[in-house]
Amino acid sequence: MTGPAREPRTIRRAVVTGGAGFLGSHLCEQLLERGVEVVCLDNFLTGSPDNVLHLMEHPGFRLVRCDVSEFVHVPGEVDLVLHFASPASPIDYLRMPIETLKVGSLGTLHTLGLAHEKQARYVLASTSEVYGDPLQHPQTEEYWGNVNPVGPRGVYDEAKRFGEAMTTAYRTSKGTDTGIVRIFNTYGPRMRADDGRAIPAFVSQALDGRPLTVAGDGSQTRSICYVDDTVAGILAMAFSDQPGPINIGNPDELSMLRLAEWIVELTGSSSPIDFIDLPVDDPKVRRPDTTRARELLGWQPGVPSEDGLRRTVEWFAGHLAATRAQAV
Numbered sequence: 001m002t003g004p005a006r007e008p009r010t011i012r013r014a015v016v017t018g019g020a021g022f023l024g025s026h027l028c029e030q031l032l033e034r035g036v037e038v039v040c041l042d043n044f045l046t047g048s049p050d051n052v053l054h055l056m057e058h059p060g061f062r063l064v065r066c067d068v069s070e071f072v073h074v075p076g077e078v079d080l081v082l083h084f085a086s087p088a089s090p091i092d093y094l095r096m097p098i099e100t101l102k103v104g105s106l107g108t109l110h111t112l113g114l115a116h117e118k119q120a121r122y123v124l125a126s127t128s129e130v131y132g133d134p135l136q137h138p139q140t141e142e143y144w145g146n147v148n149p150v151g152p153r154g155v156y157d158e159a160k161r162f163g164e165a166m167t168t169a170y171r172t173s174k175g176t177d178t179g180i181v182r183i184f185n186t187y188g189p190r191m192r193a194d195d196g197r198a199i200p201a202f203v204s205q206a207l208d209g210r211p212l213t214v215a216g217d218g219s220q221t222r223s224i225c226y227v228d229d230t231v232a233g234i235l236a237m238a239f240s241d242q243p244g245p246i247n248i249g250n251p252d253e254l255s256m257l258r259l260a261e262w263i264v265e266l267t268g269s270s271s272p273i274d275f276i277d278l279p280v281d282d283p284k285v286r287r288p289d290t291t292r293a294r295e296l297l298g299w300q301p302g303v304p305s306e307d308g309l310r311r312t313v314e315w316f317a318g319h320l321a322a323t324r325a326q327a328v
Helices: 022-033 049-055 090-095 097-118 154-174 198-208 227-238 256-267 291-297 305-327
Strands: 013-017 037-042 061-065 080-083 121-127 178-183 212-215 221-223 246-248 253-255 273-276
Touching (some): 013 022, 013 097, 022 037, 022 049, 022 227, 049 061, 080 097, 121 154, 198 305, 227 291, 253 256, 256 305
Parallel strands (some): 013 037, 013 080
Antiparallel strands (some): 221 253
16 A cells, blocks of 8 residues: 555545434535535434434435345435444443444445445444454554454454455455445544443533543543544545555543543533443553554544543533423
């Protein structure tokens, strides 16, 4: 893989699976801003129509309730298929293990079939979880990972690993134009406060004045990337001809304890920090090597973590206030 990616194609119409989810809704928004028509497919298991409500009046946007694990049918021309349908937080995929495995296997098969039929570019949303509890740090795309297939996180990790294998098989055996992005921890507006991930949990706890619950001793690290940067990286991949896999994430690594302390500072909260048991197979470290994204896609994150966290806190504060006002 040499040389930076170009944008060799015109994309007029895109299908986004999981388009009513946190990340999917931002993708739909950005595609529409680029003049691309969007067909958003979602079964609303973890996504919500509320995430795309502001797009419903857009003439180029269509929302369709659809479970891609069962079938996929989209009439008309399609230039791009972005497969982003899947539970993505531990609380969701532990609650829905079979659905998670199905959307990673059957859902990937069906959406690849759609892309192949339409001769469309296909991008699979894979994850840093394919690296498991990594023995290499930072993680490069050549690293095969350290995953427990029968542990509680295995349903998500292995679904994504299988999806990568299926995507590669379509590329090599059928000539389908595919790409794989491995997405690292992403945060920003429209995350669910109760989805179990650290940033929405910490922010909602701090805003409510509740203790922030940090797993273990808080020394485990994550690398956090603001959603606008992640979406820009995904779309750079979509408009390129690169097969991947390519890491999309921010090398800005910090401990969970520091993250909790930072959010307390940004919210002006007096919340204490409580320590809880570490989940099974919880990765000790996580940081992407983004050399490939920079060299092949010309992409690197640009939003400083402090700015991104401040924007996220402001959104959660407004969202929680609006939710409470509606409940009165």
